[in-house]
């Protein structure tokens with residue numbers, strides 16, 4: 304029998320459970336309409352990529368309606384709200400990456416629609432998209448023969464001081480190897496650099512609480528301390544108003560560091576909502592086919608994964 308670590312009370316982000324939970328409705332055709340104006344006739348980004356006031360009023364940052372991707376992703380309705388921290392979990396092949404990349408505008412669905420600020424993804428130019436949302440794809444390591452500093456400098460504002468913003472450095476600790484060649488870093492170090500790169504791409508927007516971040520398995524390869532540091536960073540960025548979606552295989556961490564959990568199985572969202580409502584023994588056992596022991600504490604959900612059901 305194996306058990307998973309659960310975060311101690313101390314590790315939980317401040318105010319996590321006080322914060323008004325931004326609920327996500329899956330399969331709910333009656334989910335409330337976005338509070339922003341109708342997409343038609345509105346320009347959500349000015350020429351230089353700066354947002355106008357219409358965007359500020361759009362509560363649903365990303366929405367998915369009746370999406371089908373090559374018979375491997377079927378989503379009737381999902382919405383991510385401004386400032387929401389969403390973790391997407393599910394077994395291998397459940398469709399997490401496919402959903403994330405579809406939300407990022409990197410996969411075009413065969414049917415249905417993905418909208419960003421009420422504007423269909425197909426109406427966004429890649430340049431406009433890149434100025435408001437950033438993506439960390441799985442296995443997105445670059446193989447350039449560059450130092451970490453040279454690589455990251457492609458994504459930073461010229462003469463930005465400090466080179467790596469303090470909030471990022473606190474969680475990712477990349478400053479110690481800025482002069483190292485990218486390809487000579489360890490797997491976990493590379494992953495921290497790639498996460499840093501993704502966040503630097505829209506750092507001015509993230510500082511203003513206007514960014515959208517999609518991270519595919521960012522915890523992969525990170526040691527336990529950096530896993531929790533990253534989860535805290537993600538949560539802190541969302542508290543500022545940024546919207547972040549990340550996929551994960553760490554059910555306990557995700558249940559404790561998200562506002563919403565999207566639980567996927569076989570290309571569909573099996574359950575979505577506030578972690579305490581959806582990370583139940585019944586749902587987790589159905590989706591992951593493992594036995595779980597779950598205890599609800601005041602400040603955290605203790606989730607232990609026991610033996611696979613079929614073994």
Ligand SMILES: Nc1ncnc2c1ncn2[C@@H]1O[C@H](COP(=O)(O)OP(=O)(O)OP(=O)(O)O)[C@@H](O)[C@H]1O
Nearest residue numbers: 373375393394395396397398399400401402550567
């Ligand atoms: N480019 C592709 N072309 C065709 N099928 C694909 C492609 N990428 C993934 N798939 C299939 O789509 C399904 C969902 O894959 P996806 O990568 O989204 O799953 P996942 O939940 O992210 O899995 P994992 O936890 O293993 O990363 C899988 O059955 C996979 O084999």
